[in-house]
Amino acid sequence: DAGVTQSPTHLIKTRGQQVTLRCSPKSGHDTVSWYQQALGQGPQFIFQYYEEEERQRGNFPDRFSGHQFPNYSSELNVNALLLGDSALYLCATTGGLSYNEQFFGPGTRLTVL
Amino acid sequence: DQQVKQNSPSLSVQEGRISILNCDYTNSMFDYFLWYKKYPAEGPTFLISISSIKDKNEDGRFTVFLNKSAKHLSLHIVPSQPGDSAVYFCAASKGGGADGLTFGKGTHLIIQP
Numbered sequence: 001d002a003g004v005t006q007s008p009t010h011l012i013k014t015r016g017q018q019v020t021l022r023c024s025p026k027s028g029h030d031t032v033s034w035y036q037q038a039l040g041q042g043p044q045f046i047f048q049y050y051e052e053e054e055r056q057r058g059n060f061p062d063r064f065s066g067h068q069f070p071n072y073s074s075e076l077n078v079n080a081l082l083l084g085d086s087a088l089y090l091c092a093t094t095g096g097l098s099y100n101e102q103f104f105g106p107g108t109r110l111t112v113l
Numbered sequence: 114d115q116q117v118k119q120n121s122p123s124l125s126v127q128e129g130r131i132s133i134l135n136c137d138y139t140n141s142m143f144d145y146f147l148w149y150k151k152y153p154a155e156g157p158t159f160l161i162s163i164s165s166i167k168d169k170n171e172d173g174r175f176t177v178f179l180n181k182s183a184k185h186l187s188l189h190i191v192p193s194q195p196g197d198s199a200v201y202f203c204a205a206s207k208g209g210g211a212d213g214l215t216f217g218k219g220t221h222l223i224i225q226p
Binding site: 005033043044047057058099105 | 162209214
């Protein structure tokens with residue numbers, strides 16, 4: 001079992017650009033959540049996808065959007081990047097027997113210059 | 114407005130002794146609490162959780178205590194081992210562990226030999 005995987009590992013973008021991050025869930029998991037972790041902070045909940053629909057959303061602007069595919073993998077898109085979007089983006093998945101626990105991937109480190 | 118607070122950025126404990134990590138929350142709607150452990154360059158790993166209907170949950174060397182009236186929880190690690198050195202995050206949710214989580218800023222636990 002590969003666990004939760006995320007790509008890419010690192011990414012450098014400039015202000016105003018758009019970025020897409022990807023997440024493949026742990027086997028048997030159908031729910032995907034995305035979190036943003038700024039330096040020195042705890043992860044902040046962005047949104048959650050289940051059955052290809054956004055089920056919950058945290059306090060993030062519309063520049064942050066997502067998608068879930070039929071195979072349960074997910075993408076996080078961020079438009080019009082700001083310097084403040086520089087952070088570690090974490091994907092967490094759950095489902096099946098581990099319905100009450102979220103398994104996190106290693107994250108994608110995004111740097112906006 | 115920080116709804117989950119971990120007021121100790123770091124904690125140093127001697128190997129073999131008890132480590133006690135503290136967490137306070139302000140939102141009375143939270144009904145499920147979790148502790149995650151994070152090593153550098155890895156995603157957070159689930160440690161232990163507790164529902165608001167309980168006041169204690171044990172799993173091996175880890176015990177979580179919940180004091181609802183004080184809106185306070187703590188994680189006890191006994192005995193502390195070198196591999197316990199990591200950042201520990203307290204998290205809370207309003208609908209179980211699969212919902213969007215609200216995290217504290219974390220406490221860096223250092224186990225001294």
